[in-house]
Structure formats: structure tokens, C-alpha cells
Amino acid sequence: SYELTQPPSVSVSPGQTARITCSGDAFPKKYGYWYQQKSGQAPVLVIYEDSKRPSGIPERFSGSSSGTVATLTISGAQVEDEADYYCYSTDSSGNHRGVFGGGTKLTVL
Amino acid sequence: EVQLVESGGGLVQPGGSLRLSCAASGFTFRSHWMHWVRQAPGKGLVWVSRINSDESNISYADSVKGRFTISRDNAKNTLYLQMNSLRVEDTAVYYCTRGLSGTAIDYWGQGTLVTVSA
Numbered sequence: 113s114y115e116l117t118q119p120p121s122v123s124v125s126p127g128q129t130a131r132i133t134c135s136g137d138a139f140p141k142k143y144g145y146w147y148q149q150k151s152g153q154a155p156v157l158v159i160y161e162d163s164k165r166p167s168g169i170p171e172r173f174s175g176s177s178s179g180t181v182a183t184l185t186i187s188g189a190q191v192e193d194e195a196d197y198y199c200y201s202t203d204s205s206g207n208h209r210g211v212f213g214g215g216t217k218l219t220v221l
Numbered sequence: 222e223v224q225l226v227e228s229g230g231g232l233v234q235p236g237g238s239l240r241l242s243c244a245a246s247g248f249t250f251r252s253h254w255m256h257w258v259r260q261a262p263g264k265g266l267v268w269v270s271r272i273n274s275d276e277s278n279i280s281y282a283d284s285v286k287g288r289f290t291i292s293r294d295n296a297k298n299t300l301y302l303q304m305n306s307l308r309v310e311d312t313a314v315y316y317c318t319r320g321l322s323g324t325a326i327d328y329w330g331q332g333t334l335v336t337v338s339a
Contacts, residue, residue, distance in 0.1 A: 143325065145321075145325050147266070154329040155266065156329070157327050157328075160321060160325060160327070161322075161325075196265075198265065198266050200268075200325065207280040208280065209268065209280050209281075210256065210268030210271065210324065210325075210326070211268060212258075212267060212268060
């Protein structure tokens with residue numbers, strides 16, 4: 113089955129740039145999406161279609177995709193950005209089944 | 222404001238059945254694909270199933286195929302997940318989510334907890 117691979121954890125100091133990667137063979141053909149999940153809360157969409165930011169999401173969140181890797185970048189990370197981040201895409205089968213990465217715990221301290 | 226409110230979770234024995242519902246409001250329900258996503262305690266997100274607007278295009282994760290059935294009632298703005306032959310490993314918070322451009326997801330409900338235990 114199709115898999116998306118993320119690092120388990122990333123740690124930065126406040127004000128630094130955090131980069132979270134997501135590897136998947138289908139990325140050249142499929143869009144990547146990113147969700148933020150804070151402790152005890154439902155996930156929130158922060159990036160869609162590789163690099164678009166929904167309304168209400170701070171400009172410090174950005175996304176990119178190159179080859180088989182999608183990347184979420186948080187420029188000037190803040191303490192409130194500490195959360196689990198999940199990438200999402202769909203497989204290349206005709207069924208377009210959804211797939212999440214394993215998640216990355218971002219620590220900002 | 223988009224709202225997705227799940228209900229129907231609870232404690233069930235292995236082999237049992239449960240039906241989850243999701244009441245949608247704040248958007249044109251019949252125009253959107255819908256998905257179910259689950260999260261086991263302390264674990265990551267797992268995509269479960271999706272359904273298109275008129276129920277003609279449905280897909281399931283391998284782990285639930287043949288046991289779970291997704292459906293919708295556009296007149297009632299409600300999404301369903303019928304879960305049969307439940308296993309201990311189905312224990313999770315189940316999220317109702319709205320489709321974005323079909324196969325992706327934008328909005329999430331708060332989730333309903335399903336516990337499968339003897």
C-alpha cells in the first residue's frame with residue numbers, strides 16, 4: 113500500500129525556521145496537504161495543493177513540493193506552533209484513496 | 222460557519238456493530254465529497270473512507286473494506302458510517318471531514334470515540 117514518510121520529530125527555538133518533509137512516490141503527480149493538530153483538538157488544514165494557504169492561516173506557514181518530497185515550512189516559528197503535523201495525499205490507484213503520513217511532532221522551545 | 226457534529230460512538234464488544242452519524246451545516250452538503258478519518262489513542266491519523274456527492278464513487282481503506290459501509294442522506298445533511306465485525310484495533314476517535322476538491326479534506330468535526338473491548 114502507498115505510504116507517506118515524515119520525520120517523527122523536529123525541534124526549533126522560537127523565531128527559527130522549521131521544515132517538515134514528507135516523502136511519497138506519487139508526489140510529482142499528486143498534491144500534498146498539511147494539517148496541524150494541537151493536543152486534544154481536531155486537525156486544522158494549514159496548506160493545500162502543495163503551497164496554498166487557507167484564509168486565517170498565518171503567512172509564516174508555507175508549502176512546497178519538488179520531486180517526491182513535499183515540505184512544510186514555518187518561518188519564524190512561535191511557541192503556539194508546537195503541535196503534530198500530518199501530510200496527506202492520495203494514492204495513484206483509480207480509487208484515489210487517502211493516505212496520511214505518520215506525523216511529525218514539532219517542538220518550539 | 223462549517224459545522225460537522227459526529228455522534229454514535231461508544232463502547233462495543235468485539236464482533237459487534239455501531240453506526241456513526243455526522244450532522245453537517247453551514248455549507249451545501251450535497252455538493253461536497255465527505256470522508257471519515259480515525260485516530261487511535263496516542264497514534265496518528267488514518268484515512269478510513271470517502272463518498273462522493275451522489276454515492277456513485279466510494280472508496281475504503283484496506284483495513285475496513287468489507288466491514289464498514291459509508292453512506293449519506295443529502296436531504297438530511299447527514300453522513301454515516303456503519304461499522305460491523307468490529308475489532309479491538311478499530312478503537313479510535315472517528316472524525317467526519319469535508320472533502321476539498323473531492324479527494325482532499327478541509328474541515329473536520331470534533332470526533333466521536335469508539336471503544337471496542339470485551
